[in-house]
Amino acid sequence: MKRLLDQYRSISPYLPRSAQRFLVFFSIGSAFLSVLDVVALLLLSSVLAAAVGGGEFSIPLLGTIPADAVPALILVLSGVVLLKSAMGVALQWKATRHFAGFELSVGDHLFRSYIHSPWTERINISTPRVIQLTDGGVSSVVGGLLLPLTTVPGLLVTAVGVVVIIFLQQPFTAVITLAYLGGIGVLQYYVLGRRTRVAARVARDSSLKVAGLLTGMMAALKEITLREKEDEVAQAVARTRARTSRARSNLYFLRAVPRFVLDAAVIGGFVLTGGVGYAMGGMTEAVSALALFGIAGFRLVPSITSFQSIVTSSVSADPYIRTIIGDIERSQRPAAAETGGDDAGPALPNSLAIEMRHVSYTYPTGTEPALRDVDLTIPFGSTVGIVGASGAGKSTLVDILLGLLEPSDGTVSFGGGAHAQRPSEWRRHVGYVPQAVALFDGSIAQNVALTWGGDFDRERVERALRRAQLWDAVTARARGMDERIGEGGLALSGGQRQRLGIARALYSDPLVVVLDEATSALDTKTEADVAAAINELAGDVTVISVAHRLSTIRDADTILYMESGEIVASGRFDDVVAASPAFHTQASLAGLV
Numbered sequence: 136m137k138r139l140l141d142q143y144r145s146i147s148p149y150l151p152r153s154a155q156r157f158l159v160f161f162s163i164g165s166a167f168l169s170v171l172d173v174v175a176l177l178l179l180s181s182v183l184a185a186a187v188g189g190g191e192f193s194i195p196l197l198g199t200i201p202a203d204a205v206p207a208l209i210l211v212l213s214g215v216v217l218l219k220s221a222m223g224v225a226l227q228w229k230a231t232r233h234f235a236g237f238e239l240s241v242g243d244h245l246f247r248s249y250i251h252s253p254w255t256e257r258i259n260i261s262t263p264r265v266i267q268l269t270d271g272g273v274s275s276v277v278g279g280l281l282l283p284l285t286t287v288p289g290l291l292v293t294a295v296g297v298v299v300i301i302f303l304q305q306p307f308t309a310v311i312t313l314a315y316l317g318g319i320g321v322l323q324y325y326v327l328g329r330r331t332r333v334a335a336r337v338a339r340d341s342s343l344k345v346a347g348l349l350t351g352m353m354a355a356l357k358e359i360t361l362r363e364k365e366d367e368v369a370q371a372v373a374r375t376r377a378r379t380s381r382a383r384s385n386l387y388f389l390r391a392v393p394r395f396v397l398d399a400a401v402i403g404g405f406v407l408t409g410g411v412g413y414a415m416g417g418m419t420e421a422v423s424a425l426a427l428f429g430i431a432g433f434r435l436v437p438s439i440t441s442f443q444s445i446v447t448s449s450v451s452a453d454p455y456i457r458t459i460i461g462d463i464e465r466s467q468r469p470a471a472a473e474t475g476g477d478d479a480g481p482a483l484p485n486s487l488a489i490e491m492r493h494v495s496y497t498y499p500t501g502t503e504p505a506l507r508d509v510d511l512t513i514p515f516g517s518t519v520g521i522v523g524a525s526g527a528g529k530s531t532l533v534d535i536l537l538g539l540l541e542p543s544d545g546t547v548s549f550g551g552g553a554h555a556q557r558p559s560e561w562r563r564h565v566g567y568v569p570q571a572v573a574l575f576d577g578s579i580a581q582n583v584a585l586t587w588g589g590d591f592d593r594e595r596v597e598r599a600l601r602r603a604q605l606w607d608a609v610t611a612r613a614r615g616m617d618e619r620i621g622e623g624g625l626a627l628s629g630g631q632r633q634r635l636g637i638a639r640a641l642y643s644d645p646l647v648v649v650l651d652e653a654t655s656a657l658d659t660k661t662e663a664d665v666a667a668a669i670n671e672l673a674g675d676v677t678v679i680s681v682a683h684r685l686s687t688i689r690d691a692d693t694i695l696y697m698e699s700g701e702i703v704a705s706g707r708f709d710d711v712v713a714a715s716p717a718f719h720t721q722a723s724l725a726g727l728v
């Protein structure tokens with residue numbers, strides 16, 4: 136019980152405000168209905184017995200009931216039973232709506248905590264984990280904890296009621312019954328509880344693993360098909376799924392065991408109570424003890440079984456509860472700090488330089504700095520090319536410029552104000568085009584405006600598509616910008632996908648556009664068109680391009696050449712060629728010098 140309450144306490148901050156009130160109302164309501172059920176059925180059976188026997192009879196509290204009142208009483212009691220069922224259905228309907236709301240609320244908190252967590256945290260969260268936990272994990276928290284928790288008061292009321300009745304009639308048999316059945320319940324908890332916990336943990340871990348495996352494999356589907364590795368993939372998936380299925384079947388089995396054990400225990404209970412009764416008062420006492428144990432067992436065993444299954448499901452839900460709460464709390468702490476300064480300060484001015492002063496950055500899991508003492512000024516409206524070997528620190532520099540990473544040392548400022556203090560406001564002024572643009576299954580316009588609904592400005596979408604040299608290709612389609620592009624933008628060519636990404640970056644009229652290897656998938660002609668379009672932005676927008684292909688950044692106002700986290704040379708193309716022998720070699724290999 137303590138575990139159930141602890142689990143509830145940890146999850147309750149993420150439930151809607153009205154949740155506690157509703158849970159209390161629902162618990163009391165179902166307890167009341169249980170009492171009504173027990174009392175009405177007991178009375179009905181006594182009245183029916185009296186009706187068969189004929190004559191008057193008496194009921195505690197109500198006194199003597201005359202024989203001619205029996206039919207009316209039967210009708211009233213039957214009505215009570217029907218009313219109780221109708222109220223049960225109404226309560227259940229209301230409860231399912233509320234529980235759906237709880238599921239939504241916990242899932243919402245979890246997803247928001249993932250999406251709002253700082254970038255360093257977010258890059259470590261796997262997509263399958265987010266999908267698994269926000270959907271399946273959250274539903275097992277509600278189904279495995281909250282729903283069962285509300286049935287506890289009803290069960291307790293029924294059990295206590297039965298125990299009191301037996302106690303009033305035969306205290307000794309009541310004590311033996313309680314100790315015997317209670318003891319078996321506790322024993323089962325200790326024997327089955329540990330195994331249930333292990334099975335639940337294995338089920339959670341391996342199901343997360345399956346999700347990760349499937350996601351990775353689907354991403355590499357083309358290579359898998361080409362190398363005819365379908366069977367190997369299917370086997371690997373089957374192996375991991377077998378582990379999940381085994382753990383889940385263990386859970387089902389462990390959940391089913393208590394009912395059979397308790398059914399069998401009833402026989403032992405008859406022997407025990409009958410034996411004790413016989414020893415104390417001979418055959419008469421033994422028969423009445425047996426009868427009493429029979430009634431008690433009939434009412435108590437279902438309560439104990441239900442209680443055990445509540446415990447089992449809360450134990451099964453425990454790994455998910457811990458993971459979900461842990462993820463929400465871990466993501467929430469730094470997120471609050473990060474967004475804390477967003478309200479402060481006026482809107483960013485659009486005419487000043489980006490300045491980095493002695494910026495260094497080391498990843499939380501890294502041992503060496505990925506960026507060392509970077510000092511630079513990027514005048515507004517200029518074009519900048521960032522070049523360097525793989526691992527030189529280009530993406531890290533870009534992530535700092537984007538306000539996704541906060542420097543470990545040094546400062547970054549824009550328009551004279553430190554942008555790290557107002558990261559989300561800063562991000563509104565920045566457009567980003569990644570190496571592989573991620574498109575979703577929506578219309579071209581939705582993908583440009585990055586919206587999953589219909590809330591976008593068609594004129595701005597058109598302008599962005601024109602600037603990205605994609606407008607002609609869009610108008611050639613039957614539905615124009617409303618044409619759907621399929622999952623991952625499969626209905627577009629690689630070059631069109633990249634240009635759509637550029638249009639997306641331009642949609643919000645940014646002051647700075649960062650292109651991270653964004654034109655590397657384009658053919659030379661298309662790249663030249665896009666580069667021309669990007670160059671036209673110069674003066675209105677600061678363009679920062681990371682590129683391996685030197686021709687892309689040949690005409691940039693400033694080229695930053697990086698090695699091992701440092702900017703080792705900077706200036707116009709020819710200046711960098713003169714300053715860095717390594718860059719000179721690359722430029723001559725590319726036929727540019």
Ligand SMILES: Nc1ncnc2c1ncn2[C@@H]1O[C@H](COP(=O)(O)OP(=O)(O)OP(=O)(O)O)[C@@H](O)[C@H]1O
Nearest residue numbers: 258498500501505524525526527528529530531532
């Ligand atoms: N999330 C991370 N955690 C720890 N270390 C990282 C992380 N991301 C990058 N690094 C390390 O930081 C250094 C710089 O990486 P970065 O990705 O910035 O290089 P890059 O120049 O963009 O490389 P590439 O051209 O291959 O994309 C590398 O040594 C890399 O291993």
